[in-house]
Amino acid sequence: MTGCFLEIDSVASISPSESSSSSSVSDRACVYWGCVLSASETTAVFQAENDLLENQFFIKTICLSEEAGDEMHMVAVCDGVGASKPLPIATLRHCMPMISFPGLELIPPVTFKLCSGKGPVYISAQHITLNPIEMTEGEKDDEDD
Numbered sequence: 383m384t385g386c387f388l389e390i391d392s393v394a395s396i397s398p399s400e401s402s403s404s405s406s407v408s409d410r411a412c413v414y415w416g417c418v419l420s421a422s423e424t425t426a427v428f429q430a431e432n433d434l435l436e437n438q439f440f441i442k443t444i445c446l447s448e449e450a451g452d453e454m455h456m457v458a459v460c461d462g463v464g465a466s467k468p469l470p471i472a473t474l475r476h477c478m479p480m481i482s483f484p485g486l487e488l489i490p491p492v493t494f495k496l497c498s499g500k501g502p503v504y505i506s507a508q509h510i511t512l513n514p515i516e517m518t519e520g521e522k523d524d525e526d527d
Contacts, residue, residue, distance in 0.1 A: 411511045415439075419457065419494060420501035428507065430490040436512040439488050444472040445480035447502040452476050455499030461488035468495050474503065 417426035430437040444457055454475055458468035472481045494505055 409513050411513070413509045413511075414506065415509050416504065416506045417494065418501070419496035419503045419505065421496075424496045426494045426505070428490055428492045428494075428509070430509070430511070432511070437490050438510040438512070439490050439492055440508045440510070441471070441483045441486045441488065442506045442508055443480060443482050444474065444503060444505050446474040446476065447504065450476070450499065450501055450503070453499050455501060455503055456497040457503055457505070458495045458497050459488065460493045460495070462491050463489045468493070468497070470497065474499075 415428055417428075419426060428439060430439075439461075441459075446455055452475070454473060456470055457472040457474070458470045460468045471483075471486070474481065490509075492507075496503060
């Protein structure tokens with residue numbers, strides 16, 4: 383069993399201007415996701431449940447546990463669009479135990495790997511699912527012009 387958790391935050395209406403890539407959005411579901419990487423669980427995978435909807439996945443923080451040894455801990459990531467080789471995104475040690483990402487968006491599925499160190503390393507992220515709505519006749523005419 384992997385050390386992952388989910389927490390549903392909210393479902394709220396948003397305007398099309400608040401959506402980064404969809405021009406017609408009715409609502410969104412926001413879920414906080416997290417996992418723990420350690421010597422016994424060196425990988426964790428986030429997989430979106432519905433590929434037909436627009437899925438946005440944002441890494442928020444990666445932090446080192448206080449129980450972790452005083453060694454270098456490197457976390458790498460591979461997403462659905464990147465190459466198959468994981469890309470290092472964080473190197474942590476007790477002198478720098480946490481890193482925050484203001485807007486690192488990845489495309490699911492996302493795989494996290496603890497490349498060095500024994501952890502535990504905690505990763506928190508946010509998954510947003512955008513639900514498109516049917517376009518009205520006026521919006522269709524505007525797009526045709």
